Amino acid sequence: MEDHQIKRYTVTAALPYTNGPVHIGHLAGVYVPADTYVRYLRLKEKDVIFVCGSDEHGVPITLKARKEGVTPQEVVDKYHKIIGDSFRDFGISFNIYHRTSSQTHHETAAGFFRNLYDKGVFTEESTEQYFDESAQQFLADRYIVGTCPVCGNENAYGDQCEKCGTSLNPTDLINPHSTLSGKAPVLRKTTNWFLPLDKMQPEIETYVESHQKDWRTTVFGQCKSWLNGGLQPRAMTRDLEWGVKVPVEGADGKVLYVWFDAPIGYISATKDLLNADLSEEKKKEYYLKNIPVKEASWEDYWKSEETKLVHFIGKDNIVFHCIIFPAMLMAHGGYTLADQVPANEFLNLEGDKISTSRNWAVWLPEFLKDFPGKQDVLRYVLTSAAPETKDNDFTWKDFQARNNNELVAIYGNFINRVLVLSHKYFGGKAMPVGVLSQQDQEVAEQLKEFPEKIGYALENYRFREALSEFMNLARLGNKYLADEEPWKLIKTDPERVQTVLNIGLQLAANLAILSQPFLPNSADALFTMLNLMPQHWKEAGNINLLPEGHILNEAKLLFEKIEDGPIQAQIQKLLNTKMENEQVKLPLIEAKPNITFEQFAALDVRVGTILAAEKVAKTKKLLKLSIDTGLDQRTVVSGIAEYFEPEAIIGKQVSILINLEPREIKGILSQGMILMAENPEGKLSFATPSEAFTNGSVIR
Known part of the structure; x- marks a missing residue:
């Protein structure tokens, strides 16, 4: 969409799943870049909602509830508050942080389904699905475990299969x-509605x-891969009790598929x-922020050719936001x-994949507790290492180094020198x-x-590049002061020092404006030190932001050095987690039902020898073996x-x-299965x- 056609922006961030807190992987992948983009649009005085x-x-909620011995509603209430509080305390500036258990959402999602149903979009299909006769219910995919x-x-x-990564159907x-x-x-027959x-x-x-x-290449490439493989009808309803009830006759015990219901959450919000x-x-309850929104209806943000819709997501949600949700919107x-x-x-994280089940993560609530006031440091580090085009790694040592060597030694150092010298030489005033x-x-x-x-x-979603350019301006300021050496000039040419520090203060004011999308808390602190109201983006680039005689407030450190102790404590916490994981044995599965001797005798297991072995192209897990x-x-x-x-x-x-x-x-036609032993560590x-x-x- 051309810029001149855009009158408003609707920016969405992927809905976090309420079965656990948010961690730094979520922040780096979705919420920090989305918030940075939205803050920039607001500074440009755009009409935007976030x-x-x-x-x-969805099934994981019911599994969590079953595991904890509580109701699904108790699970979502607990984690909705934890997640919402964390976002608020971290400073993600949503206009609204909503929830899909709300009445508005249930009505919106059910109405959306009914619209497609009445138009005859869905196909009604009977399929065989696994049924638990003891529990008397159909089993969603995650309720079934096997080999x-x-x-x-x-x-x-x-x-x-979370071990080899293969996508499966329950009947596999x-x-x-x-x-x-x-x-x-x-297996029992059940009827569902397919898109x-x-x-x-x-x-x-x-x-x-x-x-x-x-x-992005990853987004387009993944979509093309799905399209090249040929899209297949997908069930939009499930045989479950927890969720948005299917609003048609004969749909008792059925709810909307979570990936039909969830993206509609953006609309209901x-x-x-x-x-x-x-x-x-x-x-x-909905964490509504006091951020001005132009007077409009919800349709203006969802049903206008003059609205630009932007979804911030992780790569595991591409197919849902680029194929399934657009298909739903098209059909409606x-x-x-x-x-x-x-x-x-x-x-x-520290060279290993973030895993909630293994507690291998940096949880946002814990970070906020362990590093109070360091929200901007984490924003800076996650943006600097943003996994925009490839997977990237967060380490605590890098977190410390970027704070100490960049935020403190470059940006903070420049601001501190300009303000301290202005107070020391000229009583905290901007001189001619x-x-x-x-x-x-x-x-x-x-x-x-x-x-x-x-x-x-x-505007092109290159946040690492944008932050790097911002830091280049701080470097320019540092170099300017180092070249001019006002601390030496003050003895021989105080009039020249007035000019140097005036320009230094003007650079500081520009840094305050330009830092707002990336480092909102420190931007506010810098505006306070400069005794300047926050400015819009259009004011940046101006060398005359502070008038002659402008009074400055007290100079304070913008960033503080992080010592080894807190960092080592975080590293030790992860080492303890790793040791605990290594000591935990694999969960034992209940004994399988008895089989007859005849069933066992039907298994034909032989000794064989591997004659050849090669990796299967375009896979990480599979080997093609030739066996005698x-x-x-x-x-x-x-x-x-x-x-x-x-x-x-x-x-x-x-x-x-x-x-x-x-x-x-x-x-490849696979003609058998080799038997493997697995120890508690997964070897x-x-x-x-x-x-x-x-x-x-x-082998008998």
């Missing part, structure tokens, strides 16, 4: 069992293709944001489609600028370029590539189940005879 809220439906057919992991879920699992009763489920993405593919493809030049009749109690009609979806990659030297004029000319350079980077079973030579695809090098296992004897029904994996070992056996020997 909406978010808690995603409170992964690819890697043999016995704790694979019905939608994905070997020996599936219900997490509710531990018993084997049975026919296959029929909508041409329209979706046109939409995606129109953004080839402006969407906007409705309540602009609802002037909301009570003060309800406004407090009248809605604005996203113009930009600047999805980020993932942030790792006097005659400008060539260097003064060069600094003034360079200053003019920074607002445009920083703004251009921000004694009876024949056959191909087996196994999810062990992360544990064994192909050349190291050639000639290795293995135990192989040879009468497993063949299955095509990544275009794999071949289940092999203790001495060499003839290929084809039977």
Whole structure:
């Protein structure tokens, strides 16, 4: 969309799931860049709303409730408050932080579904789904656990094996069992409503293709991969009790699919944001910010060609925001489609993938407690290391170094020197600028370029680049003072020092303006020290922000050095977590139901030898093995590539189940499964005879 066509912006941030607190991976991937962008738009005096809220439906909520022995509503109430409080205390400037358990949301999501239903958009299909006869309920994918057919992991879920990463259907699992009763489920017919993405593919493809030049490579590439594989109808309802009830007859015990319901949360949040009749109690519940919003209806922000819609998400949500949600909006009609979806990659922690289940994370509530007043430092570090085009890593040592060597030694040092010297030599006043030297004029000319350079980077979602340019201005100020040496000049040419410090103060005022999207708390502190009201972006680049005789307030440190002690404490906390994880054994699964001897005897397990091994193209987990079973030579695809090098296992004897029904994996027909042993740390070992056996020997 061309800039001259845009009258308003609707900016959304991915709805965090209310089964745990927010961590730095969430901040780096979504919330810090989104907040930076929105703060910039406000400084440009744009009409913008920034909406978010808690995603409170779906199977993980019910699993969490079951585990903690409470109701799903108690779970979401608990974490909605924790997450909302953390965002507020950290300084994410949502106009509203909403929740999908609200009445407004249930009415909006149900009405949206009903609109599509009445238009005949959905197809009603009967499918076989696993049912727990003991619990008397259909089982969502995450309520089913079994053995992964690819890697043999016995704790694979019905939608994905978290060990080898393979996407699964519940019926793919070997020996599936219900997490509710531990018993084997049975297949029963159930009816659900499907969004026919296959029929909508041409329209979706046109939409995606129109953004080839402006969407990030990862976003466009992932969308094209889905489209090239051919879109398939996707169920928009689920057999569950917790969620938005399906608003049609014959849908008892069914709720909307969480990825149908969740993105509509952006719309329901906007409705309540602009609802002037909301009570003060309800406004407090929804964390409404006192940020001016131009008088408008919610439709202006969702149903206008003059509105630019921007979704900030992580890369794991690309398909939902770029294919499924747009398809829903297209089917409904009248809605604005996203113009930009600047999805980020993932942030790792100390070289390891952030994992909530392993407590390998830096949780926002804990950070706020351990580092009070350091919100801007974390914003700075996460923006400097933002995973915009590839996964990046957060380390505590880097956090300390960026604070001490950049915020303190460069930006903070410049501000402190200018203000302290102005107080020391001229009683805290901005002195006359006097005659400008060539260097003064060069600094003034360079200053003019920074607002445009920083703004251009921000408008193109290059936040690391924008922050780097901001710091270049601080470096320019430091170099200017170092070259001029006013602490020496004061003895011989005090009039020249007046000019130097005047220009230094003007640079400081510009830094205050330009820092507001990145470092809002320190920007406020700097405006206070300068005795200046916060300024809009258009004022930046001006060398005359402070008039002659302007009185400054007391000089204070903008940033303080972080010592080794607090950093070492954080590192030790993570080391303790790692040790605890290593000591925890894998959770034991209840014993599987008894089988008959005849069933056991039906398994044909033989000794075989690996003749050849190679990695399967475009996968990280899979090896293609050629195995001599004694009876024949056959191909087996196994999810062990992360544990064994192909050349190291050639000639290795293995135990192989040879009468497993063949299955095509990544275009390769796999004819069996090799048996592996796994220890509590997740290490794999071949289940092999203790001495060499003839290929084809039977394992009983």
